[in-house]
Amino acid sequence: MTYVRPKFRHPELQKNKLGYTVDYYEGALSTLCAGCGHDSISAGIIQAAYEMNIEPHKLAKLSGIGCSSKTPAYFLSNSHGFNSVHGRMPSVATGANLANRDLTYFGVSGDGDTASIGMGQFVHVIRRSLNMTYIVMNNGCYGLTKGQDSATADQGSKNKGGNVNLFESIDLASLAIELGATFVAQSFSGDKAQLVPLIKAAMNHPGFAFINVISPCVTFNNNVGSTKSYDYVREHIGATATVDFVPEMQEISIEYGKGTHKNVTMHDGSVIQLHKLAEDWNPLDRQSAMNAVINAKAKNEILTGLLYVNPDAHDLHDIIKTSDRPLNTLTKEELCPGSEMLNEINADLR
């Protein structure tokens, strides 16, 4: 039995600005089922981190429990990682982010991990506007525990055993918009051309960035009648716009038809280039983003792409006015300024 990834890579791989080829961002060989959508998302994350010239030691991967939450083992081996408790990734991310605001925080969760056991944590991390990327690899089931319906399974969707889901599904993207997330996108594991720029833009976003990625479970939820199967998703997919993420403003080479082109300039001068496909949709307007999602749903369409973005986002550190420097770099003198300072503070509070 051999299942070992060869060390050879394509001889013409290009180096990024840091001098790394894409394989530097790889992880261990996946042990997920062959054909799992999660693996494609991992490949998208590797590609995005490579293209974004991420220094691996400046990124932390965080996850809960589930097949999806296992994936951080399969990308960015040279980065920090914390595989936490079921549904508790946001707490760990919050703690880590507060201690060291200089890292890029990359959270991976599943629909079970987020929409069931972790729902409380999810809504609060959005509310607090933690600066992180939060990806849900959404397969409509609990893959790791053998495919039970999850809270994102659509009403009427049939699972592998033939059982029809009777409950209304939770729409994570509209929930995130509703709760004030400043970057909300939706994508499909089978569409890397769209997914990679979305991940790049999300990592670059200065607040909470959420991407709900439909990611078929080949083993338990890829049957006829399931609304999360490869075939169903492909037949019902729609997009708000084609997306490109440009780290620094540059000449736009492609001209689209009038009114369909939209550039969103971010805080740091980077640009999200959108070629709009959906009508009556403005990515800067929460109301119109909500409408677009609801309209699509009414048409049985899965709306993908960037849904909503607020380029002037503020994150938790801004809101609670923490130190500009990571807490873990503060010295004892700074953290314990002495009894004189304590007296001053106490006096202020009198």
Add this chain to the structure above:
Amino acid sequence: MKATDIKNPEYFHKVVDCQHACPAHTPVPEYIRLIAEEKYTEAYMINWDSNVFPGVLGRTCDRPCEPACRRGRIDGKGEEPVAICRLKRVAADNKGDVKGLMPKGPFRPNGKKVALIGAGPASLTVARDLAPLGYEIHLYDEQKLGGGFMRSQIPSFRLPETVLNEEVGYILDLGIHTHFNHYVESLKETLGKDYDAVFVGSGAPKGRDLDIPGRKDGAANIHIGINWLANVAFEHTAKVGKKVIVLGGGNTAMDCCRTARRLGGDEVKVFVRSPFAEMKASPWEKEDAAHEDIPIIDNHVPKSFVVEGGVLKGMTFEKVTAEYDKDGKRKLVPVSGPDIFIEANDVLIAVGQENSFPWIERDLGIEFDKWDMPTVNETTFVSTNPKVFFGGDSAWGPKNVITAVAHGHQAAISIDLMCNGKDLALRLSPYVNLVSQKMGIHEWAYDSEVVSDKRYVVPQADKKLTLTNRKKEVELGFNALAGFKEAERCLNCDIQTVFTTDKCIECDACVDICPTACISFTENADESDLRSMLKMPAKNLTQDLYVSDTLPTKRVMVKDENVCLHCGLCAERCPTSAWDMQKFFYNVTKAHTGCASHK
């Protein structure tokens, strides 16, 4: 692009780079796997069927397979090809009884007689392929033993006589009528002896001379390289002067200088007109010469032999430098300064070889061109006389042993067709087979792991021994363990990735797992566009794109065969077995396995 027709055996044949590059299309990965399994006898027989002289070739082959080997392309950081050639020797050195696996005479005569002129590898191959069919074979050579240049030219320190004798013997034992010490003076006479066909395998036996001042006066110590080597081989020459100049930059020059070192040449120098990098000699031959303390001095054009009092004293050379015009054409331009004198007691001229057919009358219906070369059909090897065939060096000038063997196989097929009154254009299709290697999850019938080992170096005998004994073989060959490890470096390029369009659910798993980014799913386009639209642009135009039928998303799967490691991970990760790893066996049909007389 149109979907690839994998039913055409030539498609997958091309993927097996080494086999495709081998003139005789030896099933290389198959024998390498057998070596790894310690099945040396079977590995030897695969070779024997294809290239007739595994022991000889495992030491001396020009190895066109190695520059073609995929392993040399896969990392762009100097990864070297598999030591295909020296692995062949491992099979030959360790084999068990092979005689029992070879055709055994006496064969029922078919009443046809064939004459073979020259007993080199080309003729011997024809003999081997035709004898089992009942042909009465008459083999002529002016030398006292069979083997042709393998015996007279390739020095014993590269090819021990015992190895050559053994493999020539396997053929002669098939009941060949040998006429050694017999120079054929006249083809007309031979044709008059009621032969049904004549095969000319007389090689390119004439060494080029160098007509510069002093050549005649110094004649006693100036030798034509190939004649001198033959004299050494047949023990007419046993000594050479202390200071020797060898002229020429090809493999013959390398054999001359190394032989001279063994016959008393203490200061042997090779002089070449061209720059070192452009010498014709194989890199390994140059390395071996350097290892034996033989300097190779490039950019020196011989001007004259210096003879004093009837005795050769040395040579003068003009120093040149290579200049290239805009088409890359080379010109050797003299560098100012006086000519250089180099002392020498003997000079060996190894500046090329030519064909020569003084024994072929020009009124036999055999057309000769303006270079006095016969007109020979490139597929059938027949000349313009339907009974006369050419092959090996005699057909298109000096090449190598494996090419001579490949010619011999095809000429044998043609002779068999001709003798059976069939059209020579009816070539035999290859034997092909394509079988799934899947045994279970993560379980393949081949060793799919790609090892990272660097190429192993073949150990050599101590220079003190080899330089004092002309017959002492320099290379010791891989031992069984090194042979195994080197065999493991082979990527199994014959284990093909076979794609079934209607099983694919377009999940991208194969795209993501492939370590060398071979697989892409994309819209279809013309080949040149498609090559640039892939995950990694497919820049190596000698390597094909494998294109599927149109998939449900209207895209196609495109695989660039160039740097596929045949690791099987695509097939491992595919949830629907749309990819499968299948062993492709391709073997050139020989006269005795697919003979015209049986059909």
